[in-house]
Amino acid sequence: DGMNVLFIIVDDLRPVLGCYGDKLVKSPNIDQLASQSMVFSNAYAQQAVCAPSRVSFLTGRRPDTTRLYDFYSYWRVHAGNYSTMPQYFKENGYMTLSVGKVFHPGVSSNYSDDYPYSWSIPPFHPSTEKHENDKTCRGKDGKLYANLVCPVDVREMPEGTLPDIQSTEEAIHLLNIMKTNRQKFFLAVGYHKPHIPLRYPQEFLKLYPLENITLAPDPWVPKKLPSVAYNPWMDIRQRDDVAALNVSFPYGALPDDFQRQIRQSYYAAVSYLDVQIGLLLNALDNAGLSNNTIVVFTADHGWSLGEHGEWAKYSNFDVATRVPLMFYVPGMTASPVSQGARVFPYLDPFSHTGGSAPQGQSKKVVELVSLFPTLAELAGLQVPPVCPQVSFGVELCTEGTSIVHYFNVSEGKVEEGKEGCGDTDRCFSEEPVAFSQYPRPADTPQWNSDKPRLKDIRIMGYSMRTIDYRCTVWVQFDPSNFSANFENVHAGELYMMDSDPNQDYNIYNNTAHGW
Numbered sequence: 001d002g003m004n005v006l007f008i009i010v011d012d013l014r015p016v017l018g019c020y021g022d023k024l025v026k027s028p029n030i031d032q033l034a035s036q037s038m039v040f041s042n043a044y045a046q047q048a049v050c051a052p053s054r055v056s057f058l059t060g061r062r063p064d065t066t067r068l069y070d071f072y073s074y075w076r077v078h079a080g081n082y083s084t085m086p087q088y089f090k091e092n093g094y095m096t097l098s099v100g101k102v103f104h105p106g107v108s109s110n111y112s113d114d115y116p117y118s119w120s121i122p123p124f125h126p127s128t129e130k131h132e133n134d135k136t137c138r139g140k141d142g143k144l145y146a147n148l149v150c151p152v153d154v155r156e157m158p159e160g161t162l163p164d165i166q167s168t169e170e171a172i173h174l175l176n177i178m179k180t181n182r183q184k185f186f187l188a189v190g191y192h193k194p195h196i197p198l199r200y201p202q203e204f205l206k207l208y209p210l211e212n213i214t215l216a217p218d219p220w221v222p223k224k225l226p227s228v229a230y231n232p233w234m235d236i237r238q239r240d241d242v243a244a245l246n247v248s249f250p251y252g253a254l255p256d257d258f259q260r261q262i263r264q265s266y267y268a269a270v271s272y273l274d275v276q277i278g279l280l281l282n283a284l285d286n287a288g289l290s291n292n293t294i295v296v297f298t299a300d301h302g303w304s305l306g307e308h309g310e311w312a313k314y315s316n317f318d319v320a321t322r323v324p325l326m327f328y329v330p331g332m333t334a335s336p337v338s339q340g341a342r343v344f345p346y347l348d349p350f351s352h353t354g355g356s357a358p359q360g361q362s363k364k365v366v367e368l369v370s371l372f373p374t375l376a377e378l379a380g381l382q383v384p385p386v387c388p389q390v391s392f393g394v395e396l397c398t399e400g401t402s403i404v405h406y407f408n409v410s411e412g413k414v415e416e417g418k419e420g421c422g423d424t425d426r427c428f429s430e431e432p433v434a435f436s437q438y439p440r441p442a443d444t445p446q447w448n449s450d451k452p453r454l455k456d457i458r459i460m461g462y463s464m465r466t467i468d469y470r471c472t473v474w475v476q477f478d479p480s481n482f483s484a485n486f487e488n489v490h491a492g493e494l495y496m497m498d499s500d501p502n503q504d505y506n507i508y509n510n511t512a513h514g515w
Contacts, residue, residue: 008298012301015041029277036328038360040366049313050104050195055075055103064437070451093184095185100171101191132199133146148197149198176283194270198266204269221309230449231313233450295328296328297328301320332378364432365434374400374404378404441458457477457479458479461474462475493506
């Protein structure tokens with residue numbers, strides 16, 4: 001009678017995970033999920049900011065089709081009445097449930113997380129979410145601040161808890177109800193961390209002694225980075241602890257020791273998140289649902305940790321656009337388990353050592369816009385048709401393509417980028433490409449460069465990532481009719497992955513480009 005779906009979406013999580021080869025992080029529960037999953041090591045978001053990315057992958061349409069590049073419009077009114085992934089599952093007999101941050105809250109999801117279109121019951125939001133930006137971080141002077149770096153004593157927090165802890169509890173509660181009612185479900189769980197502020201239980205700092213924390217490998221602004229490409233991380237500058245450092249705008253560097261503290265707290269927040277994932281997956285086991293539930297784990301975009309002299313998202317670099325992406329499919333990525341066997345025993349990051357390798361890994365370049373058709377296919381639903389060139393009037397279609405044909409890799413082997421057609425059922429002659437984009441209000445960094453409102457957008461950076469390179473062109477954009485003029489290129493970037501994996505040496509101007 002079909003598989004259930006547990007869809008885990010994390011806010012601002014780049015792939016700093018053991019299963020992605022990170023040597024410092026402690027993420028045993030996510031790594032354990034990876035060991036039973038198909039893991040994509042080259043997955044990219046379509047725009048490196050929360051609302052546009054989420055609306056894009058939840059509708060299966062690119063930002064130029066949702067027409068959402070900021071936070072201030074609802075696609076059903078502003079672009080087209082597009083069906084969403086949860087809506088499609090709901091229309092196919094699933095109970096669809098939303099916990100935490102799935103849609104971006106506010107006007108971009110009609111102040112209702114797109115209920116009742118997408119969800120069977122009103123979405124759950126943790127009651128402590130409203131305190132996220134309050135002054136809850138204790139400074140060295142004992143006073144409370146709204147800091148970026150914010151380890152806390154959970155007992156001192158409003159209501160004695162934190163939003164992600166509440167979301168885990170609610171999701172576990174719903175799993176148990178679904179089990180009792182034997183109801184086929186699509187449960188989306190959206191975690192807030194490691195989104196800023198980096199507010200997490202202070203004990204997680206113990207996992208990351210400051211002396212083990214390095215700076216980014218390239219903590220400088222690259223010489224040939226076009227000024228339009230730079231994101232000046234305004235949201236970070238507004239936190240009390242960063243504001244006190246008085247760093248010059250836009251290119252002044254944060255002090256090294258503070259950079260290390262941000263990186264330390266980001267890692268600590270990831271381990272705090274890993275505990276929540278561990279508890280949630282353990283509850284899936286306890287409910288006896290691990291053998292008939294697909295688990296998807298991903299993020300809305302990445303987050304820069306000082307690379308290129310940048311922090312936060314808001315750019316087209318890999319550090320901002322690349323996300324973790326894995327699919328656990330019982331009987332496909334993992335052998336079916338006997339009733340009562342454990343697939344996801346909880347692992348304590350404070351005591352668990354040793355990682356586990358992904359079950360299967362693909363280096364194929366894939367996009368989050370492909371989530372909708374991929375999940376439909378994995379669940380045995382009809383795959384939504386591919387959108388026509390212009391699809392504003394089409395309610396159900398996808399601009400992504402199902403990536404299920406990348407799953408049949410021989411056991412545990414890492415599939416190479418350029419293999420022949422061999423055993424895949426469909427042969428793709430051309431290499432896959434991931435497209436991302438980012439708007440800017442001006443050619444030089446200013447106060448609203450990170451998050452320009454639609455009416456202020458003047459330039460759109462269109463970026464394509466293949467296995468071999470990332471190329472970005474920053475072109476003239478007219479927000480009144482949503483048109484990009486590729487004849488008017490303000491700047492370009494080209495990075496060759498083999499020789500320049502960190503994207504520090506822009507060779508766009510050294511090459512002839514056939515745009």
